[in-house]
Each structure stands twice: as C-alpha cells, then as structure tokens.
Amino acid sequence: MDTSSAIAELQNLPHLTILDLASPLLNRASASKTRHSDASDASNRANLTPALLAADLAHYRDLFSKLRFSYVEQVTKERFLRAITSDPPEFVDGSANAALEQKLRVDKAGLKEKKDELKVLIGELEEQGRSLAARYETIQLQTAQLEALPAEIEHLQETIDTLQSQQEPTSTNPSLALPLQPTLDLLAEREQQLSDLDRQIAALQASMPGKKRDVEDLRDELAPLQMRKMKAVQEAQDARRRRQDGNGIGDELEERGRWLRGVEAGLRGMLEV
Structure with a gap:
C-alpha cells in the first residue's frame, strides 16, 4: 500500500460521535423513538x-x-x-411521619452515594474524553502532515536532481569521494593529529628558553676556544713562514698545530657545535 492509498483510507474512516458510541447502551424503544432527533442534534453539534x-x-x-x-x-x-x-x-400520625422521615433519610443517603459514584464516573469519562480528543487532534495533525509529505518528497527529489546536475566533476582525490561516516572518521583522525602537533609545538616553545640559555652558555665557552684557534692559526702561519725562511723550527710548530687542531675537534664534539 502506497502513501496516497493509506491517506485516503484514513480520510474515509467513519466519523464517530458521542451519540453513536452510546447508542448500544440505550434501550431499543427509546432508541427507535429518538433516532432522527439524535441524528439531527449530532449533526448540529458536530462543530461545537x-x-x-x-x-x-x-x-x-x-x-x-x-x-x-x-x-x-x-x-x-x-x-x-x-x-x-x-x-x-x-x-397522618407522628409514627407515619417518623417512618417516612427515616425512609427519606435512607433514600437520601443512597442517592448521595449514587451521586458520588456518578461524579467519579463522570470525572473518569471527562478525563478519557480529553485524552481521546488530544489523540484525535494528534491524528488529524499527523494526517495533514502525511498529506503534505508526497509534495515535499517530490520537491526534495527535484532539488536533489538539480544539485546533481550542477555538481562539479568528481575529484581524483579518493578522500573527497568518501561517504558521510568515513568522512567524519577521517576528519576526527586529522583533528587528532592536529591536536598532537599543537601539543608538540607548545612543548617545543616551552623548552626554547632553556635551549637558548644553553646556546648562550656554549657560545661563552666557545669564545675562548675561538681566540685560541685564531692564535694557533696565526702561530702556524708564522711557523710556516719561518720554516720557509729556513730558521729550523717549523717541525715543532707543525706538531703544536696538529695538537691544537685535535684539541679543537675534541671540544667541538663535546659541545656539539
């Protein structure tokens, strides 16, 4: 059964009234006499x-x-x-009045009890009537919504077709053609990676002041070594010049230069510069 048939079936349901529901409880004689008057009264009060x-x-x-x-x-x-x-x-004598008064008292007590029972029954019927009225209004609203659904579905389908016709060519990147749930999973994974990178960057930024202090200390320690290096280079140049001049002390200076270069290499390895 399609949607249109279901809506038509709901609309063709018989319209119930209080008189229709109460008619089986009435006796046949009174029902046959008042059938036409009840029907006219129900039709007049249908919209109350x-x-x-x-x-x-x-x-x-x-x-x-x-x-x-x-x-x-x-x-x-x-x-x-x-x-x-x-x-x-x-x-009528006094005893008859007393008996009648006693009978009236008993009848009044029974009548009061019946009134209380009737009041409770009326309250239950009113509560059930309100519940049925609310359910009826809900059904009417849902029926109206169901009647509007086919047109809305058709409009949405036309919109989908229009958007698909206007869609750009598909990308060669497979990540851009994923369904919704894999796309959400990939997005969550990338967001987690970004969060990890942000934490690493924050940790590195927090350690930068200490690294800068270490670099300054190494520079301070390296300055005397640079001075000694420059001095050793100058002495080596002087020794080479003197050796070329034939003074005879070039070998000693060359050995001293090799020793200074070894010391420099060792210090650079220790200081990682």
Missing part, C-alpha cells in the same frame, strides 16, 4: 467546541435544577390538595 459544550452543560444543569424544584413543588401541592379533599380526609 469544548467551551460551548461546557456552557451548554452548565445551562442544562441549572435548567434541570429549576425543573426539579418545580416538580417537587407541584407534586407536594397535588398531594396536599388530594389529602384535604378526599372523603374521608387522610390523616
């Missing part, structure tokens, strides 16, 4: 709101209270007139 129904209920309660008072008054007058006009007149 809960506020209007509550106002009608309060009106009818007030009306029935007045009618009950009028009925009791009329029945009392009728009985009183019948008692004084009958032949012989009806006389």
